[in-house]
Amino acid sequence: MNIKTVKDLIELIKDTDVVELEWTPERIHIIRRSSQYETPPQRARENDRTSISMKEKHTVTVTSPLVGTFYRSPSPETPPYVQVGDRVSKNQVLCVIEAMKLMNEIESHVDGTLAAILKQDGERVGYGDQLFIVEEL
Amino acid sequence: MTTWRLLHEGRCPARKTMEKDLDLFEAVRQGSTQGALRFYNWAETALTIGYHQRPFSFNDPHLDIPVIRRPTGGGAVLHSDDIAFSISTAATGKFAAGIPECYGILSQVFRTAFHGCGIGAEIKGGSHAFSPLCFSRPSPAELILGRNKIMGMALARKGRFLLVQGVIPLHVDHELSERVFGEIPRHGSQGLLDVFPDFSEKLFFNRLHDGFISQLGVLLCQGDQDDHKHHCADEREIEPGCEEVCEHHVTEQGEQGYARYDA
Numbered sequence A: 001m002n003i004k005t006v007k008d009l010i011e012l013i014k015d016t017d018v019v020e021l022e023w024t025p026e027r028i029h030i031i032r033r034s035s036q037y038e039t040p041p042q043r044a045r046e047n048d049r050t051s052i053s054m055k056e057k058h059t060v061t062v063t064s065p066l067v068g069t070f071y072r073s074p075s076p077e078t079p080p081y082v083q084v085g086d087r088v089s090k091n092q093v094l095c096v097i098e099a100m101k102l103m104n105e106i107e108s109h110v111d112g113t114l115a116a117i118l119k120q121d122g123e124r125v126g127y128g129d130q131l132f133i134v135e136e137l
Numbered sequence B: 001m002t003t004w005r006l007l008h009e010g011r012c013p014a015r016k017t018m019e020k021d022l023d024l025f026e027a028v029r030q031g032s033t034q035g036a037l038r039f040y041n042w043a044e045t046a047l048t049i050g051y052h053q054r055p056f057s058f059n060d061p062h063l064d065i066p067v068i069r070r071p072t073g074g075g076a077v078l079h080s081d082d083i084a085f086s087i088s089t090a091a092t093g094k095f096a097a098g099i100p101e102c103y104g105i106l107s108q109v110f111r112t113a114f115h116g117c118g119i120g121a122e123i124k125g126g127s128h129a130f131s132p133l134c135f136s137r138p139s140p141a142e143l144i145l146g147r148n149k150i151m152g153m154a155l156a157r158k159g160r161f162l163l164v165q166g167v168i169p170l171h172v173d174h175e176l177s178e179r180v181f182g183e184i185p186r187h188g189s190q191g192l193l194d195v196f197p198d199f200s201e202k203l204f205f206n207r208l209h210d211g212f213i214s215q216l217g218v219l220l221c222q223g224d225q226d227d228h229k230h231h232c233a234d235e236r237e238i239e240p241g242c243e244e245v246c247e248h249h250v251t252e253q254g255e256q257g258y259a260r261y262d263a
Helices: A003-013 A041-048 A051-056 B014-029 B099-116 B174-181 B201-216
Strands: A018-023 A028-032 A059-063 A068-071 A093-099 A102-107 A112-117 A130-136 B002-012 B035-042 B046-049 B067-069 B077-079 B081-090 B122-124 B142-145 B148-158 B161-171 B218-223 B230-232
Touching (some): B002 B014, B014 B081, B014 B161, B035 B218, B077 B174, B099 B142, B099 B148, B099 B161, B099 B201, B201 B218
Parallel strands (some): A102 B148, B002 B035, B002 B218, B046 B067
Antiparallel strands (some): A018 A028, A059 A130, A093 A102, B035 B081, B122 B142, B148 B161, B218 B230
């Protein structure tokens, strides 16, 4: 896909109810939502249980430092590092992002409670993408 | 000049290899040493798979060899006769750059060592895409000789520290490879000794040592992982912390048959 195609796509969905469009060689995934919502439904669901308290508590967003594949567990056979609601401590590993055969552990910057997980296991993530929200203690 | 511990450990039980690499990595993270370069080979044939690679069934269901998960990424590697190594270092200096640059600088050091042995290894720009078999094709900035990928590397990063695991196949057992992976093309999957029978490990380690000094500014000091006694592999410059210095350029045969190199 070249830059002109990207621009054309942006122009095409501008002023429509499409809030998220994912284009990969394998598929095109479109999420349509009423414009009054800012987050896709999946993220909204994960945020539901904490949305009220997040307004009152200081939260820290953990972002991706690199482009790669997001993994929630140390290996396919093991449980995730963390679940929503878990207490997490500073420097605790929250996930791994793999890029070019590099396994990059992503740690919490603060002590707190995991309020939201914003990516799916195995999902491609970009630089600066939001991965987790942690309610700081 | 930075000083790293150099370990030639000879044959290592397959299930201990990753543990030892992680122990060294942790020692570097804790500040016990500035860096470590560990060479070893395998006490038994084993398969290693990438940190998040899905297990797969052997092509021959009767095959019984250990399968070990690496702390680094990448695809499966069948280890039967190879030079395996790990590097533990802070992600500073030349290792502070991006991922391709880290692969690139290490490949340059190893390429220089291969060239010093008369082996015309080249750095190949390969595909970024994941391959379930490490040696089925070169990744970006990996070393090839003719059509053969002759060295594979994968990384793990924790905070500001980097673990590199690599392997240089010496002989490839094609029959065993087929029992593990199924039929794979034999061209492009030869061991170094299969294509360059005169390869000298001793000379290679010497050249590599020179490369670490000249290209990375790293002085390698022979060191035992357990008792922390180590001595400089290069007597031209002795760094504080090297408790013993090798006397002269005397090549010793390691206890387990692994040639310890002299500078």
